[in-house]
Amino acid sequence: QVHLVESGGGVVQPGRSLRLSCAASGFTFSSYGMHWVRQAPGEGLEWVAFIRYGGSDKYYADSVKGRFTISRDNSKNTLYLQMNSLKAEDTAVYYCAKDDPRAGYDYWGQGTLVTVSS
């Protein structure tokens, strides 16, 4: 079955960088687009970024554009989120999610917590 496992979260100071990973299994990773979605403590869901199956096309929410970079390594079945110039408002649980072009985000990881604090 499909498994998505995020890693790389932790506590980081404002202005520093962090890279999240999402290891995928149970489906043909190279055939599907992938998303990052975040959820601040006690808040709702916020879409962060999307990368198409081949990796050439990427899209970002305005709140992270220019600071975050989504990428993937289809040979390793792994999705990444490089987060630079982190701010306190980036504190959240970050989920990776598989995109079904017709049906939305059909599988989600369990999330990894990023805390930006001095």
Add this chain to the structure above:
Amino acid sequence: EIVLTQSPATLSLSPGERATLSCRASQSVSNYLTWYQQKPGQAPRLLIYDTSNRATGIPARFSGSGSGTDFTLTISSLEPEDFAVYYCQQRSNWLWTFGQGTKVEIK
């Protein structure tokens, strides 16, 4: 950016009652409206896509309707496991947005 507004923020109901959740878009999203359920400490789960199509394994008591800018998620008879937060989501021009969520709580 298309803004989704969900109402009410909280719905207090008893098991067996009918739940009606609303999602309004700031401009037409055609039928590209998706609903997710999230329970505390868990990742969201896909419920309904393209306004009215149930995802795999979703019980028939969940149904979706609407078009354009106004959408509804209906739970015909609440089961104990249905008390959760529900989010609507749209996709348009390679940007995705979520509503702020409706919490369905036990009365």
